[in-house]
Amino acid sequence: METLEQIRDRLLARFPGAEVTLVTNPGAAAQHSLSLGLAHAAAMALFLRDDAELKLDYCSNVTGVDWPEKEIIESTKVSVPDPAGGPAKIVEQKTKRIQPGSLEVVYHLYSMAKKHGPVIIRLRTANRTDRANVPSLTPVWRSCEFQEREVFDLFGVKFDGHPDLRRILMWDEFTAHPMRKDYVEPDDYEWEPTPHGTVLDKAKAHYPPSALVAAAPAAPAHGAPTHAAPAPKEAPKP
């Protein structure tokens, strides 16, 4: 199979003016991918499917990724001349920059005809709120239909051109998108024996100190019948 660079160059030659960037994966998996601009994404997907060399006729997987807004602090060293005439001082300057958030949809493409793959393509939305749209690739690969619905349900990405964009896992009245990083779960927490970590935080929020009941009377003498559940050793400490 061609390398991703070759595929990118061919895409750029075929679609002048389209945006195609190679996104490298620095991890051990080294699964690099192509990020496609939204304007030509559907046409480029069709090209990837029908091109005689690639024949990527099978989309195995559609995934959503949430990239929340991120504050990035960059520090630069500037030399400031001393007004008193001494040697110039090196001062570290910190600048804050907000990296805007976005949602991303990742498609894993294989070729059944040529027995190669995967080629991974990404589509990135403009932001996470009012412009969370990408073109649907269901018209290109039928197998995307339910998976795009799932990404719509759990991440809130709207797929333009999807034939039947409804929630698939949660009920229709549900309004949140549970896989987003800022999702707040409903507070139906219940006490459990050994809370720790985030569960302990939830327990504290759910059971304020005033809700705690004083200890039950001491356990009955040995041998006395008792059917009570074993008393919890320790309630979460406020």
Add this chain to the structure above:
Amino acid sequence: MSEPATDAPGLSDAERDELRRHGILLTKIEELVNLGRSKSVWPLQFGLACCAIEMIAASMARFDIARFGSEVFRPSPRQADLLIVSGTVTKKMAPQVVRLWNQMPEPKYCIAMGACAISGGPFKQGYNVLKGIDRFIPVDVYIPGCPPRPEALLHGLIQLQEQIRTAKSSGPKTTRHLRPGDCNYPVPEFGDRDLEPPANPAVWQPPQIVRSEKA
């Protein structure tokens, strides 16, 4: 233990056993009815997740739930006596489970099979799983396990039969279906974040935390 008020006056259980040895059977209509009921508990044919596989295994030749009179899995709630909640109840499924329960005729019984049906089990921390079916319908027998073995289900069934056999038709220990009151359990609605209401306060209250005093 029997209720003195409803027992035949002046006859203890031992005396009745003694009479039975002589070929005289003294009993009550209530006991006969209960005996009949307990030996033919028809479950609803209904499975929710991995626990259902064990329920199916219990109904097949090797474990053979027919030995206990429960082999007739009914495909309609109108003909079923027992709801085996065998598996994870997602919040999307919960209203349907309550609706099935409401459609079953009295007297009816509910077994919560497995950690999921009891408390949400491995999915307890999830946003989409009901943390125990007892939040909406009254449960008679809880069978712990993930999944419980078929033997455990059979044991739970025997416990239930025991409960049915000793059920009372009057007095303070009257069984649930003979007590006055509406036997329709409210079906939760789909809210915009959670079920509305998230639990039925008439059957379930959140557990209280007991803090142990340490010296």
